[in-house]
Each structure stands twice: as C-alpha cells, then as structure tokens.
Amino acid sequence: MYHRFITLYIIGILFIFSHLPVLCAETSQRTIDLSINTVTVTLSITPENDILAYNVVETLPTGTIPFNISTDGIFHATSGRIKWGTFLDHSPRNFSYTLMLNPGEYNIDGTFCLDGDVLSVLGDQNVQVEYFPLNIDLYELPPAQINETYSIFLTTSGGYLPYVFDVSDGSLPSGILLNTGTGEIYGEPQVSGSYTFSIGVTDQNDYAAMEYSLEINETFQFKHINQTLPRGTKDLSYFYNIEASGGKPPYVFKKLSGSLPQDIVFQSDGNLSGVPKQTGLFTFSVQLTDLYDRVIQKEYTLQIVDNISIITDILPDGIVGNAYEQQLISNGGYGDKIWSVYSGRLPQNIQLDPSTGMIKGSPELANYHSIVLSVEDIDGRTAYKAMTLEMIGILKLEINEMPVGSKSHEYSETIRITGGKAPFEFDYTGSLPIGLELDKTTGIISGIPEYAAVKNMYVTITDSTTPQPQEISEKIRIKTASELTITTPAILPRARKGKEINLFNLLAFGGPDPFQWTVESGDLPYGLQMDPVTALISGTPLNSGNIVMTVAVQDNKGEIAQKEFLWHIYDNLSIQTNALPDAAKDIVYNVTLSGSGGLPDYTWHLKNGHLPDNLQLDSKTGRIYGTPGQKSPFTFTIQINDSDSPPQVAEKTFTIEVLDDDLYIS
Template sequence: MIHKILFLSFLISIVLCCIILPPVHAYIFVQENSNPGSDSIYLSLNAAQSQGAIVAIDVKVNTLSSSTPAFGAAFDLDYDPAVLTYAGYISGNFFEKDDIPENGSVVRLVALQYETVDKLIVGVSQNSGDPGASGSGVLLTLKFNVVSSTQTLQSNITFSNMSLINLTGQIIPGLNWYKGQIVQYPLEITTASLPEATEGAGFSVALTASGGFPPYTWSETSGNKAPGLQLNASTGVISGTPTTSGTYNPTFKLKDAALQEVTRPLILVVNPAPRILTSSLPQATIGHSYNQSLSATGGTPPLSWKISSGTLPPGILLEISTGILSGTPTASGSFTFTVRLKDVNGAIATEKFSMIVNAGLSISTESLPETTVGAAYSATLQANGGTAPYSWEIISGLPPGLSLISTTGEIVGIPSTAGNWQFTVTAYDLYDTYSTKSLAIMVNPAPGITTNSVSNLYQGNINTSFTFEVTGGVPPYTWSITSGNLPVGLNFDSQTGTVSGTPTTPGIYTFTLQVTDATGITSSRTYSWAILATPPGNVDFTTPGSENRVDGYDLIMLDMLFGAVAGSPGWNPLADFNGDGVIDDADFTILQENFGKTSSP
C-alpha cells in the first residue's frame, strides 16, 4: 500500500512518440523521435485500436535497464482540448509481465486534473513484493476523440511531471521522455481533375479524399453524367466504357463517418475514338531520304503508333510517339502494311497502306522528233523511276523559237533557225533526285521544190514518167496541184510527186504544184508544160497562112525567138522542137526538114 501511495504522489507524465498513420485515418500522428534509444519513454500510434475519430496512443518504454527495474510510473499528459478529448485507456503489458498475481493486480490511475480539460494525470504501480519491470513494453494505451473541423487542427501531446519509480520509491534518473503531435485535416475531396476518357475504351479512375473520418461514402449529385460510366459509392472509383464523346461536368459529394459532407465539381472529357486520317502515302525513291507524318484525330494523348502487320520498306522506320515514317529506302517495290494507333486508354484505330518505292530517276526519252523552220513544234520528255511529279530544266541549246515547260517536260514553239541543235536536259523528282541526258532536235529548212522546169513532151509519148524534186522540210511529203491542170492523159501521185501516163492533147498547160512536209510547212511552184503535136504538126506553132502547115510564117516566128531559153521573156515552148530548153540551130534544122509539110489529119 505504501508503494501505491508513493506512486500516486508522483503523478507526472507524458511520453512522446512519433509515427505517421496509415492512409485510412484522417489525421497524422508524428513522433518527436522516430528512433528512441534505450531508457526512453515515448508515444506511439496504436493503429489497431484507432478507429474513425478515435486515436489510440501507446505510452511505451524502450529498453529500461534490468539493474534499475521500475516499480511504478507517474506523469501528466498535456494536450489541446480544442483538438483532443480524453476517451479512456487500455491496460499495457510493461508491469504485467513481471507482476506476481498473488500480490494483487497492477494499480492504474488515469483522470483529468481537477477543473482542467487539457491535462491528464496518469499513474501505474505494481504491488508490494513484485520484482519491478525492465526491458521494453507498453505502460498503457490512451484513447482520444479527434475533433473534426473545416480547418486544419493540430495538438502537441507532451509529458510533464514525469518519472519512473524504482523499488525503493526513488525516481530513476537519466531517462528520455519524447512527446508527439496529432494533426487533423478537414474533410476534403482531393481529386483536382479527372483524366480524359475515350469513347468506346475502358475507363477507371479513383476519386481521392483526405481529412474527416473514414469510412467515406461517394455520390454524384448534379451535372451531366457521361453515358456508360458509374461511380462506386464505397470506393469512389469511376469506371465503365463511355459511349458518347463530349465534355461532362459532374459534381461529386463525399460523406464521412461523422456525417460531414463536402462537394466538388469536376470536368470529364470523353474524347472521340481515335481515327487515322492519312489514307495514302507519297511515293519514295530508292536511296533518297523520306519523311512523312501520319495524321490522326480523336483519342486521348499520348498516342502511340505501331506496325501491326505487313512490312515497311527496308530502311524506313515508324516513330512510335509521333507517327512519322522516315529513313532512306534501300529497295524498290510496293510494300503493304497496317498501321495501328493506340491512345492512353487503349482505344485502337488501324489503317492499311501501300507504299511504293521507285527505282532511281532516269530520262527515258532517247531522241526527239525533227521539225521544220516555221512549223509548230511539240514534244514531251519522258522519265522513269524517281517519285513524281517531275520538273525539267534545259540551261541552253534549244533551237531559237522553242522553249521548255518545266512542270510538264514539253518542248513547244515555232523554230526560226535551221540546224541540228544539241542540248542537255535535267529531270528532277519530288525529292530533288536528278538525272541528265544529252539530246538534239534537227530543225530542217523549209521545204522547197527544186525542179526548175519540165521538158516538152510529144503527143502520144507512151509511159511518160517524171518526178518533181524537193529539199528541206521533214518527210514524208504530200504533193498537190493547187491551181491549173496537168496535161491531159497524165496522172499525179500525191505521195511521191511523180507524173506518169501518156499525154493525149497538144497544148501549153500551166499549173501550180505544192508540196507539204510532215510538219505542215508548204512550198509551191508554177510550171508550164508543152505537149507537142506529132511531127510535122509539132513544128507548126503558128499557122496564119494555112492550117497545120509548116511555112514561112513558122520560119519567121522561130527566127524571132532564136536564142531564147526556158523561162526568159518571150519564151515559147512550142518553138523548142527538141525540148533542150533553148531555141537554136537544132530547132531550125527540124523546121527545115518539115517545111511545107502538114500535120496528119
């Protein structure tokens, strides 16, 4: 009994302990020293006994020396009554483990100091005859109600008038007493924003809270809800598969075990399902760098790209985060593959592509058509390989009057100067790969009929054949008679310019002959063709004295024309009896030989 009285007179308390509560609690307990050494008395959270608004604090002894066993403990415990109110205690095990039952039970006293609400008097004592306690253990567990508030509350829990008593009733010296602190937070929905969802993709996110006193209850009170999503009232998890894209503004309510309530409006964005917009890819060229971005819409970032089937051209890679196809292809051909686009919520879109890798660029035009001065010209250069569209360039050397259309490779114009014009052409593809080639355009002079005259023919000359000649222009030629007529009985071949047949009617026939070359350029020349009657009628080119009779008048006329040549003033082809293009003695001889004769009836 004496020991008990001594013990009660030493009511001095407070052991400080520091620990952080698990997330299930709405308050935090912090020890002053998280690693107290030997001969320490400290406060520690008893999580198993802490429920809702009740926090349980163990008053612990750490490694008390066995050479100085404790017979009792007395201390005051000070705290802020605006935060904590005393709610009872649970017996500890420090003194019980060395207690002798027949001596009686361990004595405990826990009470508020008279007329105070912030000081707890604590005393624990063994019975007379007990050996005292040492080592480590719990003196007792104190319970407090934690006050809830809309503001953050905190209270230190400190020891005062503290002592452990040995078997002789003396205070054990050199002990360390450590305080603790309770911090209580107001009930709050801590989720500040919601991640974006994707139409048609599974979605799950947990709302978070702090403060107040669990367990919590969740509900959705107002605003428009995203179709396909549900809120779990006990866990605060929003889950499901949204069916309609859009922006939704639900308001969530949180209720704790103390029936406190708070609300928070949030915004939930449901993005449309991802869709690949790119439907085709530009062609590439072997050995030339390639860079093409795939584009998409919808989905929730970040998006990731992948080749799900097929094969990219060798040397080309797909960048997973940007959707860029890039690299330098090393093989030509047509490559088919499927691209998969996946968003952060697992929504997927696919698109199948065929990518053509062309061989190296080359100019396939081997030669260019020739033309004629003054003729409209048009020829198109051709290329193989590379990646269209092509562009073309000729620095110099084109025939005057011709020009190059760089976008089409057409050479057009009207050449003004004949010659064989040589130049170098360069073709560029989409990626500026280029190829060069030397070519030439022959520009011929305008066509000209070179036959100066035609020889006289006798009436009835069988199998007559005469071909008009042309130079310049571009074959093939086309011949035509644009005015006048050929001698009767003669035929004209428009493809060769050849006259053939048997002339049947004497006379002078004047006609204009035209030749047209392949480019449409023409040349004309007028001719007079004499068909002589069969001798002697052929000599009678003037018959004022008698009909069809060679007489003095013919001799006089021939004398007047003596020396005339074909094409000269006064030229009369009927006087050129032998058809040698000049009126001379040979023609007089023929006239004399036929003097006085008449033509056959």
C-alpha cells in the first residue's frame, strides 16, 4: 500500500500599523493521506481566543465528489466546494473528507474566514496519484440482522473511475441490493441464514471480483419480553435466567446500573441467583453483547416479597344448628390468594370459600375433624397449617326431675345432659335435700338424704365450647321418700360386648320384702338375665349400643316403684382407619387415626417400626402430623388402648410413602 503524507503549517503574520486595528496570528494545518487512489484530507483550525465566529471552505479538484464528510460539512457540486460553519465561537476543530481520484496530479485549495477576514492556506496542495491495478479491497462483509437496515460500501482501489459493480456469481439475499455505481450493498434482509455470492467491479480497462459470505442473523433481542421478572421470596432461593435470541452467540450479560436485592448475584451468562434477604422493588439495567459486538440494553424490575403464611392459629368450635363463620387470615405472598383444605375434610354443610378464606355454614352433626388448610398466592407460594375443627351439639338438660332417692339410703345420680363440650361445670341455686351435695365437675348428686322431701333448685351448666362456652340454667326437682324406692343409680356400669359382666343386683328400699322385679318397658341387653326375686343381673351381652329400659319392683304390700335405666354396651376395640395417604417431602402432613368400640378415652402408641422423619403421633388423639424430610416408604404398627380395666388393646400395621412434591396428589 502506497502512502504519502503532506503536512502544511500556515502561520498568518499580521502587521500592525498605527492607523489599522490589531490582528493576531491564526493557525491551520492540513494532512493528506493517500492510499493508492483514495485521498483522505484532514484540516485542523485553531482560531485565536478573541475570534467570535469562523467558517471553513475547501475547493476540490474538478469533477470529484467527496464522501465521509465530517462535522456536518456540506458539498456544493456546482462550485465543487465543501463548506463547514459558521461556528459562533473560537473553539479549535478538525474537518475531514475522502476523495477517489484517477491517476494524475491534483491541487487542493482551502480557506477559512475569521470574523469576516478570509485567510488562505499558503500554497496549493499537490496530490500525485500513481496508477495501480484495479482491485476490490474489502475481504469480508459484516453480519446483518433480518428487518434491520444494512449498508456497506465495497472498498475498491486502483484502475480508473468510474467503477461499475455487478453480482458476478450467486445471488444476493432477499431484501439486499447492490448499487452498481457506488458498490454499496444495502437493504433490509428478510430471511436469516448464510449466503455466498461474488461481486465484480469493472473500469474502462480492467475487471476484478471478490467472493463473499454474508451471515444474516435473527433479530438480536432479549427473550424476556416483559420488563418485570418473576417475583422472588425473602429468605428462599431465587433462580432465573435472563435469556437472549438472535444475533450470534455466545452472549455476554452485564448489569449496567441499578440495584439488586441483597445476596442476589447477576452472572455474565444472564443468571440471577441467591437467597434474597430483603423485600422491595428493585430496578436495574442489563447490557447484552453478542459475538459480533452488537449491544442492546433493557431495564428490568425484580420484586421480592415475604413468604406466605397462615396467621389464624385456631378454629373456634361450632354449635350444631347455629350459623358458623370464621375468616382465615394470611400474611405475605403476592396478589389474590386461593384457600383450600389440603387434607382431611370439613364437617357436613360447612364450606370454605377459596377466594376469601371464609369458612361458613350451619353444622348438622356433632363431630371432630383434623384438617390441614392451605393458602396459595398467584405465584404459587403455598403455606399449610394443621388445625382441628369441632362441631358441638347444643347443650341441653335431658331431665328436669331427678330419680327419686330413698331416705337414709345411699343416693348417687348424674344430672343428665346432651351436647356441649367437656369438661363441664355445674352449679346451682336453691337447696338440695339435707345430706346430698353436688359435685361441680361431674354433675353427680350424691350422699344419704336425712329426710323425705321434695326440693327445687336452678342448675347452671357451662361447657368448654370455644371461644364462647355454652351455658344453660334450668329448674330441677329432686325427691327423697320413705316409701318403696329403687336406689340403684340410673346409669348402669358399662359392659363390653362378648364379655361376661360383673354380677350386680338392683336395690330397692322402703317396703317389706320379698320383692318382685320385672322389666316394664324396653329390654335387657341380649344375652343378659335378671333374677325376678333378687334382681341379680348376669350373663354376657351379645349386642352393643345404648340400652334404655324401665324396671319395676313390687313389695310384699303390693306397692310398686319404677325407674328408668341407661346402659351402654360397648363394642370390641378396633382401629377403623384402613390405610394412610402418602406424604410429600417438605409438605405438612396431618392425618387422624380413627378408633371404634372399647371404653373411651383412647391412648395411641407406636408399637414397632418408625414413622417418617419429622412425623409424630399424638397419643391422645391418634393424629400423625409433621413435615417429612426424607423420601422413602415407612412401615410401622400402631397400637390403641381403651380405658377399660384391664384395657382392651388393638393394633394395625400401616405404610406411608414419602414422595417428591411434584409426584404427590393430595
């Protein structure tokens, strides 16, 4: 490559005359760079500090057309001049342009005007262009993108102007054109891919060509269209990849500005990861660069919120037949919440509104339910909480007249109630027969009455329903008599189906014996007998259930007394639950085993085997609960004991398999 540098320094010398204004020297510098037949000219103008305005004019060789004109210069084809300015200051500036010339000798002339005074560059600038063979000097084409403006001039040197360009082999991609006069390849490519073609150039004497491959990429862009990234959760692991498409991989990502949550790190591959330690809305800018140094930017926002949790700790009891309403409350998360019963079930006629978290309805039956509630936000954050929900029967007094007692004989009768929730508290106003007293925790009136009398009292009974206990106050009458009276307590000792009972006699006082005993209404439990003279009850009950019967006794004078008895025959103890549902790793588990028969209350034990890690068995309720942390099947045996003496025992073997959360169906 042939280069010639011509530098001219011009210093204008101003002479000071007594009758003329003072003029200062100004400086201009011209640099000419010649490469074969391409001439690049640079002018540097440095005005003095007292100059108010200036412009620059460059006169070109006849017939030449400049390109790459800097500093907003304007070429006037008619005069063959380039003009820069006017600049309303005295700041130094550089001005440049490029010419292509045929072989020969040329002069270039330039002037600059300072506050109206025109100064010329001293001496013509001579450029001698030698002949060189015609060639295309551009060896590679820069890559393009579909639907984006593309422009590149084929650098050509030597030979004689004008040049004529053509596609000599192959074809240009769709949307790309060739300017045959300037050698510009331009347009907006429509289809991505790699295209090979040859461009030829012809002057008046010669021909040259060059083969090119033009790579057209898909539009270089961020894949994530939205500005907002998926929300993260404080103190939980966050991971997200900002991705790119189009352009030419590999890509390099860089955070330009803004802030990220504490402990969130942005990597050069676009990965955001870490465990955020603060909540808030964070905005930051990302720069993306591809292999061809294309650069695009985008601003993102990342919101970190508190994890979701259920604030409600306990569910109040409901009362059968009364409206029930309880609002569940959550904290944290984002957006609307969806509530559900994750495991277990709600009482009959009680519903959970999934959108509001309101539990409401009117319970129809008294029962007890162990449930796990869940709440989920719009991002999928989920919280669980195990709770119990008990529906209590309406507290009622079964009788307003206590069984008759016999003067001077042992008395023990229970104030009979239905519904309510134990434990109960009993109190009264008025008076009991002398010798009797009320046990305020059991409701049993007992003692030895000293007189025959009829007494009235108001009994107040309070249960343990939460949050508002039920309370009733009603009048009760109690009679103690001297005449014939059955004194055996109305509630008979519990008995077990299939087991011989402990023999006992019904007792009566106040009349001459012998007595004659009969069952007036109802029946003795099947399998039991009563001696009509001694009232000895014996045998083995073959059925279970609650037995109500009325027994009469007649003394030797023909006097008759009657009494209603209640007898509970309980079934053999068993575990009713047949199988346990599978669990999910790291998800709350809550299932209550069901027992039947025997004499409540029950006690539950893990007899052998192991529960899944982090699960526990409540010995009083039979509830298995916790959050399993290890995937595996677990087999174990559960034993239940009742309150009989000696206690009944039953057992059953279960298997719980702990699965991954994504394999678990609740």
